[in-house]
Amino acid sequence: MKAIQFGAGNIGRGFIGALLSKAGYHVVFADVNKEVIDKINEDKKYTIHVMDVECEEVVVENISGVISINDEVLQEIKESDIITTAVGLVVLPRIAPTIAKGIQLRKEAGIKTPLNIIACENAIKASSQLKAEVEKCLNEEEKAYLEEFVGFPDCSVDRIVPPVKSENILDVVVEKFYEWNVEEKAFKGEIPAIEGMNLADNLMAYIERKLFTLNTGHAITAYIGNLKGYSTIDESIADEKIYNVVKNAMKESGMGLVEKHKLDQEAHFKYIDKIIGRFKNPYLKDDVSRVGREPLRKLSDSDRLIKPLMTAKGFDLDVDNLLLGVGAALHYKNEEDAQCVKLQELIKEKGIKCAVAEVANISDDELLERIEKAYEDVLAI
DSSP states (O other): OEEEEEOOSHHIIIIIHHHHHHTTOEEEEEESOHHHHHHHHHHSEEEEEEOSSSOEEEEEESEEEEETTSTHHHHHHHHOSEEEEOSOGGGHHHHHHHHHHHHHHHHHTTOOSOEEEEEOOSSTTHHHHHHHHHHTTOOHHHHHHHHHHEEOOOEEEEOOOOOOOOSSTTOEEEOSOOEEEEEGGGOOSSOOOOTTEEEESSHHHHHHHHIIIIIHHHHHHHHHHHHTTOOBHHHHHTSHHHHHHHHHHHHHHHHHHHHHHOOOHHHHHHHHHHHHHHHTOTTTOOBHHHHHOOHHHHTSTTSTTHHHHHHHHHTTOOOHHHHHHHHHHHHOOOTTOHHHHHHHHHHHHHHHHHHHHHHHTOOOHHHHHHHHHHHHHGGGO
């Protein structure tokens, strides 16, 4: 069995690729980083360091690597049983033409073995987005082949894998917790048996539970932590004032989920406690700059700050702490982050209300005024 993992970064190696290898697949990592790919082909293994209350080391073997922009990746796609990605949402359109060419080769060769492609990105319906990009590169006959033999199950992924420098560039540090929920009905053919992959029939509830809880809380912790001069997530969440805002914001977003997806409130609040416990992990040393990067994306109306805010507000629920999180994000400054620089230029040029209206697609003037007030109020935390 062969799997291709597009993206040989920390998530690709420390999470998805490792699960595929454990399930018995030969995992081909496809990436543009020649140093990493050469090292994979040289060592044919790497080590995952699980850093938590109980630490362990997991050796991942049965792997190889290929440069994702070279033609040799097409043969790998032709021969693969499953394809996964962990490249970042903005990169999906760039790898779509390559995947499309691989699918064309499968059609030309008369291959009727189902292929499932799962985009494991921090986004809603990333696989569906990738499918749409792939279809742009196919003619009508090829699209028909894709519909019959190629599945694009959407998924939600959850594991904190911070960038940690080690002697071996392939080794990865991860937390013990992980969750990979995949849309069961979207698979083509027999569903692969992969330990750690949870098949879900109501995927949107899982996706939004993770987005509104881990991603929302993580981002707010990072933005307020940065504002108060902390450098890591565990330092930030140890501040009682930050902890209170973050937990209350997660409860506000959680109540929106309870109303929308009819979740069990008590069970969800226990899930919130578990997530905050992960933020406190002192072994990960997760930088606030990593978690807070790309604020324009994180302030968009489909992402971790605005979507839970609008969902909760839509049910007439309290959103005061979510607003403080948005206010903190608007203060975020990092000269090395192009989105951050652009956001601050936009605020300077247009002011808070107009900048947020543009970035977050908000037209409610009363809400914009509350965000403007939260931008000031968050400085007092």
